Amino acid sequence: MSVVQIVTIIGSIPLFSLRTFLPAFLTTLLLSYPEYFPGLENVPPIPEEAFISRDWVLITLGALSLLEIIGDKSTEIRNLLKNAETYLKPIFFLAINLSLLDETSVEVLQEVQWAAFDPLWILLAFGSLLVHWLATVRKDFLDFLEDIDEDDNLFIGRITSWIEDSLVVFGFLLLIWTGILMVILYTVAIAFFLFMRKRHDRKIEEQMLVCPNCGAKNLPFAVKCVNCKELQPKIYAIGIFGQKKEKLVSNIQKHQLNLISHRKCTDCGNKLESNRLFQNCHFCGNAHFQSPTVKEFIKNQDKKFYKIAGLSFLLGFVPVIGFLTSAVLANIYLFSPYRRYIPKGSSFLTKLFIKFLTFLFFLLGIALGFIAAPAYIVLRYTIWKKKFTSRAGKPADSPARNNEV
Known part of the structure; x- marks a missing residue:
């Protein structure tokens, strides 16, 4: 197993965590037509009999990549696919990286026993699990953005999608030219993202208010305690993006109507699971649309x-x-x-x-x-x-x- 293979496998992890088909298509295109990529004009393409170099594979992956790019700009299609993507992405990561093995590695893998724990298999298994984990983190982040702008009114989802497309293309080219630099840059970017996520979670935790009656923690815009249902002494207003405003509520019914607008419980302020009108909050059991009414x-x-x-x-x-x-x-x-x-x-x-x-x-x-x-x-x-x-x-x-x- 060469250093180039190790860098390629590790470097493709963040790319496949962002997109399912686009990294696979770019890899297939590179191996089949390296002359289309600047600086690789003299690199010979892989043999025509190789599975990954066949025209129908390239065309299929290209069509799927185009549909992926277009579909990800739609909130409905993105929500429909984001649960399946966390499993599809590691599968495609594993399939494409197995196709990159040279003939010697393939012969070795065909004869190796599972008990031997070949380092390449360990790296690929680790990479697949990491792709799945990063894809899950991405899904949680998209869910967070959807809570802010559920219908993409401010084009947050669409802008994020275009940024991800650019990161995949940029990262792939960077992986070709300076693989180690790409791995370092994306590792720093992922670490920064995880840091910001933990910081946000910590900020949400700090905003929670303790109920003076039972000691339970409540959201800052909760009208009643999630545990004892006692009316809270401090109720903060909710912003247009579902965030806490530094303003105390004076009109409780108006505040509850704002909570309904965000599909949040009118008592505890938590997000409702279903889009049904009449339902019980899964946190406090409050009946939605009982008061205020429809x-x-x-x-x-x-x-x-x-x-x-x-x-x-x-x-x-x-x-x-x-x-x-x-x-x-x-x-x-x-x-x-x-x-x-x-x-x-x-x-x-x-x-x-x-x-x-x-x-x-x-x-x-x-x-x-x-x-x-x-x-x-x-x-x-x-x-x-x-x-x-x-x-x-x-x-x-x-x-x-x-x-x-």
Whole structure:
């Protein structure tokens, strides 16, 4: 086992933890057509009879990479695949790295006994486990970003996806030219990310407030204790991204309506597991939408709608920027609170239709924003409100059905 093989295997670990097919496609492309890569024009390609160099393998991996890049920009597709990716990525990592073994190593591996613990197998097994672990860390990070911007209103998910694509391509080229430097850089980057994650977890822990009645720890925007259900003396307001604001709550019902908008329990403030309207919090057992009710929540959303629709008319007189500002405000304060209670699969076609309308309204908003912005908000608000109210009347979302479960 050569130093080059060791560096290649270790260096490909972070690449496969970010993407499943793109690193595999780039590796296959390099081995089949090294002349396409700067500085490798004189490197001979691998033999045509090698499995990894076959045209159909290259075409298949290229198509899958393209679908992966496009699909990762969609919140629905990303959420659908992120659980499976933690297992697919180590499998592809192992398959591609086994294909990189030279003929001598292959002959040795064909005859080696498992009890001999060949170092290469140990390295590949360690690498596969590390890819799985890093992919799981990435999934947790994406879940954290989704809590901040669940519907990608601020394009956080899309920007993150493009950054990951760039890191894979950049990391692959760096691995070819200076493999050891790439390993060092990505090791430092992963260590920094884990440090920031622990720092965030520590900050959340520090924000927890102790219940004076029973001593249990509660979120800073909890109305009642998660353990003894006692009303908390200090209740902090919740921000638009679900963060703690340095402001104490004066109107509890208004605060609870804000918690509902974030799909959080109106008592303990924890995130609700399901997108069903009527459910019991898995932390404190509180019945969701018992108080405030669905009607009170819709009435509160309607008040926001009138304010933002009026504001959008004024903002519409500012070309482009006015329309975009209105769209972002409406997404955060009007549409997302409804969308969080609608299954992502059932709203996929609706979102495609809305994206088409958004494009048309955006074109109109370049010159006639004072018309396009309010019309855009009225149309989208009507669509999401109708889908939300239809779920409120479904048997699966009724309080009676919830109590049976």
